Amino acid sequence: MSTAAPSPTPVDGVAVRARDVRKSYGARSILAGVSFEVQRGELLALLGPNGAGKTTTVEILEGYRRADGGSVSVLGLDPAKDGGALRPRIGLMLQEGGIDNRSTPREVLRLYARFYRDPEDPDGLLEAVDLGRAASTRYRRLSGGERQRLSLAVALLGRPELLVLDEPTAGMDPAAKQATRERIAGLRAAGTTILLTTHELGDVERLADHVAVLDRGRIVAYGTPAELTGAGAPRVRFRLSGALTDGDGLGLVAAATGGVVPTARVTAAGAGNQYELEGLEDAPDPTLVARLAAWCAERGLLITELRLGAASLEERYLELVGAEAAAEAEGAA
Amino acid sequence: MSAAQGTRPLGTGAPARPASWIAKALALTLNELRLAMRRGESLLITFVIPAGVLLVFSGFDMSGGTTGGKPVDRMLPGSMSLAVIAAAMVSLAIATGFERSYGVIKRLGGSPAGTSALVASKTAAVVVVEAVQMVLLVLIGGALGWSAGPGASVLLVAAGLVLGTVAFAGFGLLMAGTLRAEATLALANLLFLLALVLGGIVLPLDRLPASVAAASSVLPPAALTHVLSIGLGGAIGDATEPIVVLAFWAVVLAGLAARKFRWD
Structure with missing residues (x-):
């Protein structure tokens, strides 16, 4: 037993606040007033069918896009204005890897490490995400799961206060999924605030402190997984x-x-x-x-x-977003 | 090191502080250069073709006897012009276009690197490549018997290279930032071939039909070749007009690139 516990960031306060966020592309409304909060130190899972507005929401929080209306605050800053101050404090894992085909995992981690004065050790991270053997393989030859693990390692280099993970286990085999799930749980336990979008409802049930379900640009349900599944309704x-x-x-x-x-x-x-x-x-x-x-x-x-006992989260989710979305989620899985 | 260090999951703990702008720009520049060396087609177009054009065409007099002097005196500025077009436009456009389509620019934009360090690194990488190109071409030219003419001006050559680089890089980034990567690839290569013919590089402009020559002379490739020819002392004349033409295109194309470039 260690006596000096690691000192996570304070777990009180709000890490992310979205209020009535609206976004349209031309006449097409993507977000029709989205509001939610992520408390410091918690894991919020953002669920929703493809096209519900998850990625747009996440990209507004990351500062990639500006909302047409409403307000957004991330770690107390406005991502549209204070991007320079915010980016070192956030770890991003985007859906598209964003890595040059000709780079190797070791080169990518060493490059991103040099954006910080005192980064996490890139070679240590490489081993931690089990990419040691693929360290010198060109990105184009990595499997989907290896690319996802590299992307997660890049997101962790700066020991971020807030980790934004866009479908982190997509394309992974079951063993890699399980390892990634455990890694995310470990980060959450150590005090990292995590915003996660996913289609893996099993992940959400095991990892999330709160769940927000987004459908057609609106939050249609919010609560703990237990609240959402209506635990206690005996059947x-x-x-x-x-x-x-x-x-x-x-x-x-x-x-x-x-x-x-x-x-x-x-x-x-x-x-x-x-x-x-x-x-x-x-x-x-x-x-x-x-x-x-x-x-x-x-x-x-x-x-x-x-x-x-209660319905599974999957059953509840399908009730919320309807059968049409169910077919879509099936196709995406 | 306390025992707790061992139990802390990697990626947690006191947040890392961002590096200085210089450190980030330097890291990105070295990365740019390392990746450039892995692009075989880029090495071909930036080094092999300009050097090949200089070597091959210095053996022929393509001027039809209209200009005096050795063919190499005309081919050195032409191949330097071609080298700038290859490095600043073709190679930069294709690399940046694919980076954009793979989300590389978006990913870097979301890191602490920052846009200005990224732009600076791309600029620095182009400057390094061009410096190597110019040394290589001048050495080959020297071996073929070139020597600077009496009216040579290093300042004029430098001005031409800087303005030409800004103009071609501006156009390269305009393509890369607005078109699909595949379209950028095709268009950049097509324009490279057109520049070879219309840029006063292989053929002097006065060997082209008069209307084509007049149109070409107000476009960047021929203007750059013209400035370099005068600057290296291979041609006598007033460089004001081609310098003004290059400066105009540099402002317009770089300005358009800055306004129109989309990262996704």
């Missing part, structure tokens, strides 16, 4: 090997709850014999599961899937 989702008939519902509810929960009911929840038992008063308990299974067994129905 049981299950899939059966065969279909229930119209008369089965009441019998199933009575059997599963022991006939004591008048608000409970069974509804169809999607194709392939998926059902939901909702309106329960208490969180599902072992007895309920046993009774449900027994009821099904008597009728020769096999429970092929069973999930208890």
